[in-house]
Amino acid sequence: MIVTGGASGIGKATAERFLAEGAKVTIADVSKLKGSEAVRELKRKGHDPQLLVGDVSNAKDVKRMVAQAKSRWGRIDILFNNAGILVEGTVEDVSEEDWDRIMAVNVKGVFLMSKEVVPIMLEQKKGVIVNNASCSGLVGDRNAIAYNTSKGAVVLMTKCLALDYCQKNIRVNCVCPGEIDTPMFRQEARARKMPVEEYRKQLSEYHPIGRLGVPREVANAVLFLASDDASFITGTAFSVDGGYTCQ
Template structure:
């Protein structure tokens, strides 16, 4: 029960890493605010938590919309009285070399992946400052640290999140607020599975190719990232501040011969 009596808000928790994190946080004693742009998916996650005996509410909303995010935070405070953990998980992917990317696609990636960290943090931080405690977890990616073909917009957005994490930590350390970043490798989420099916003629060959990028020769699972998020959310990581946490199967710092 590492999150007993803690209130957690997880954006993009209707599926994938966010959903796995919500389920794990609840199992560890947290009250979970499930946020997703899809009401149906968000309600599914919250219902699954409650069916397992946990505490959860679904507050849908768009992390790029200030009014929506302000309502998410206000409703969370009204429901539970405080917010101890904010997991800025919501995000989207983008594919293409720089010259191939349409300006509207570039703006959409930046809007969701960077603004979607800025806005929830902006509205949660005053509450954490008042209570003089809190943990914020920002979803970056290992592509913030490495070059990867045809991922220009995604890499730029996740690099921005990593830089933002470090800057935020300096500003809010004196309030006993910890801000850290997760840097996953390729994780086999429903989004990735659908991308592989629609982008490659041979789905199995595509998966095997992705596995070869990892020293582990395996793709990560949402549960792998959720376990790291739990560590950052809990007091087990109380001496970690502004840190990148790699869950990438060895992509960033290793290379198979």
């Protein structure tokens, strides 16, 4: 299994969840520092993940990482396209550079990783891709033009991939998390110049369930979608959002 952005937050929790199930996991992350810390932590817990450092928006890095993962494990059964970044702001605030960067990581990154991994899955005649979109890919938000647009694209890319490969034994789904308590959430609080606790309280009120999610709750959904228990599920946008998108 490859988990992009596996050094932190949802990606790290998902890597750990799958490792606990006995999966062979490659963490592919742009941050060598965070990646090494995550791998050290997982090794302390008795796991042995592979760490690959690279940028999912860079085709050369992607080719190298996928080849290294294939060579280490012999096959790639599961791809979790999770790496993503957040850029906040309205159309007036977001710079062209920030727009290009978020589209490169959040949208092109999913495209490039899938482009490299799908031929391997076709050869194996089996595979599962789970993309990490967001509830922000299903509804609009204020002050989030670039992020929500990128996540909306991930939802539709998921459906297109699902249709292209559903008869080749490759299922493709995405998870759409609500607000999850990760470093990205804390980045949002900082950007709003709000104390984390105050921001947590405010966001908890937006989620009908009355709290934020934790990374493991998304990891559990990814595990289900990647498992044979989800054998008739493809092309879905699976909300893990405490009811955020119900209202």
